[in-house]
Amino acid sequence: MARQSITLTEPNDEWLKSQISTHHEYSNKSELINDLIRQARRADMINQKLALSEISGSVDQSKEEILKEFKEKLK
Template sequence: MGMVKKSITVTDRQNEWIKAQIATGHFGNESEVVRELIRERQIREEETPAEIEAIRAALIEGEKSGFTGRSVDEIWQEARERHRAKNA
């Protein structure tokens, strides 16, 4: 995967939020934070209304079933896969 260096401008508040994200330990640097935000937006834009509804239904089902050791990302991914398999 190629990388392109970009220079961006953010507000003071956005800068503090980015720093806070890094401080949590989930990200190593500012670029990782921005790339993750872009990835999340790309995924959202690719989801159809039917996929979103399937994800919501899976989240409601999961909420009713109690606690899980899976992460939110794992739950979203499973819901997407179930929807795609059902509509393939």
């Protein structure tokens, strides 16, 4: 994994800390930030797929197939 150093504003740092302390899904900021990036990537892929479907007028995949494709791309 790539190691990064980032600077956070005070409100963003406090928000990250509160998410970690209240949700217990994440043990540290890195886990939470990685999850937020995955969510953003997933949203971006969905938006791209929607834009393509709007251009073409139809989609030939079921929603289950689209979801499976998104999950595979996030690995």
